[in-house]
Amino acid sequence: MITVADQVVVGFSGDGAGAGELSWGQMDIWQAMVRQKSWLPNGVWIPLPAGTTVEELADRLRYVMSRYPAARTRLAFEPDGAPRQVVAASGEIALEVVDAGDADPEQVADELRLRYQHAPYDFTADWPIRMGAVRTHDVLTHLVMVMCHLVADGLGARVLFDELDVRSTAAVPAAQPLEQARWQSSPAGQRQNTSALRHWEGVLRTMPLRQFPESRDRRQPRHWRGEFVSYALGPALDAVRARTGAAAAPALLGLFAVALARVTGINPVAVRPMVHNRFRPGLDRVVCMLAQYGVCLLDVAGISLAEAVDRAQRTSLTSYKNAYYNPVELDDLVRRVVAERGGELELPCYFNDRTMLAQPDASAPAPAVPQLRDAVARGTFRWTTRQDIPFEPLIVHVDDVPGAIQATMFMDTHVISPADGEALLRGWEAAAVQAALDPAAPTAPPPTA
Structure with missing residues (x-):
């Protein structure tokens, strides 16, 4: 005490x-x-x-x-x-x-x-x-x-x-928050908001109505938190980046979209990546709450893993540009589009990449199959929290930890089952390992043994 x-x-x-x-x-x-x-x-x-x-x-x-x-x-x-x-x-x-x-x-x-x-x-x-x-x-x-x-x-x-x-x-x-709010109400701020909401509306009107299949395992307490520590995701991602030239954030996002499509069977994949917004003038060193979630729609069907990463790289730039908006007006837009599309539209999952990954050595040899298999075997997954206080339906935070990458998932078991939640994070690692070994491999789920 x-x-x-x-x-x-x-x-x-x-x-x-x-x-x-x-x-x-x-x-x-x-x-x-x-x-x-x-x-x-x-x-x-x-x-x-x-x-x-x-x-x-x-x-x-x-x-x-x-x-x-x-x-x-x-x-x-x-x-x-x-x-x-x-x-x-x-x-x-x-x-x-x-x-x-x-x-x-x-x-x-x-x-x-x-x-x-x-x-x-x-x-x-x-x-x-x-x-x-x-x-x-x-x-x-x-x-x-x-x-x-x-x-x-x-x-x-x-x-x-x-x-x-x-x-x-x-x-x-x-540009402290009071000054940010003043600029956001200015004509320039309203132009930014209008442009961002136009992008959001385009995604909301074209994305699949359902983001997840019906949960087969609704639990009480219904809101769960899980942690996945991967020792393979980091070296696999380095190999993917070295072979494709992709930046770390879109490579992680693209492979996550592949894993989500494999688990849910739903394509194209809509994801809300967190965007720090500190590339905007005068905001890089402000101590404030500045980050907002963007939205992107990724078609990952019938292509290679390398192409999925490339599409994420191109699509994410538009998402980053349009992740600075009035969230009250976004809520109004979402309600209007949901009503017009029949009231069954599920919003995308949240993806918060907080890693600070160094640029990989392009001349370094790709990790060997036994090395990656050993790293996969060392990975751990555990459920840490079960509660009735709500989380978002699905949000994944990604962090550097010593020698590994940790993904922390908050989820509603009435939206996505615990088994599918764990399969999503392990499948994300599997997609990265597969892309590291063969970037030309298809995004379709590999055949089961």
Whole structure:
């Protein structure tokens, strides 16, 4: 059981105060929070260097709260329930210190992270960052930090931690969320939104009505989370990229589309890839929630695996360009198209590639068959969570882990069965291995033995 031994009140102040509409990225993640009944916290704990003091940790927290307007952002709600962002000029926040006693401090740090993530969150009153420290016999050993997803997406969090490490004093980018929302309401922003929604409408009107076959195994609790760790996907992908010249993201996407078509039997395949949007002017170093899901439609029938990767490379560029839009207006568009197509249109699965894969050595020999088979045999899959609180129908997050690639799947068993969910991730690995050995192999499922 976690017992807070000390609380240090940390005062802060910073620029950028004001109130206004949510930016598109903020509204997108807010809608996900409403659907999933969660404030979608992201948490981490790290070991501290010997000799770290409480005062130093208070300075870290003050730096974060003062420097980044997103860390000082809370929500207010209009009478109709519409959220608005409110950025404070100053305030106070508590840094908690927990005594581990004789317990394992790493275990206590993880328990504190879970406590922060599971504690109730008030969007209108709470600061979106929670920070605490673990102390063992008067020595600080670990720092715990949890952030609401409204503060930052993955790349925004990376900027935050990079600047925190060096206490950057560089000017904060001007395009903070309040300014983003103002631009998005401008004629230029509305032109971007109109163009993006036109792309979405084209996909929504031509994609198959069903994205998944009827689930053959509806479970209670119905929403499951699974983890697949693959030691073969990385080297296989390197070989595919070296032989085709494809970038990592579209290669992963194309092979995922092949696996999805093989499992569901449905083609063309519609997928919603996460797009970070940081290639847009002035947004690359902003600590904020900027990423949004795009949409692409991939016909992978009757072609080679290499051609599937090439089509993903070409199609994904259009998806990236059109992944910057007003999500409220997208919802209106989806409702209209669903009604016009008979009310049975299933939306595509989400695909969030967070890997940072290096460019492969084109001169390196392709991995041998025994090497890839051994790597496949080392892979592991496990179900980690079963709950009634909803996830999206199907979302796959992809991350680098030491020596491997990890895919984390959130799914509704009333939409896709647990067996098909596992088969999808293992089939994704199998398609990559097959493409590494023979890029000319067909996308059709290989014959069973």
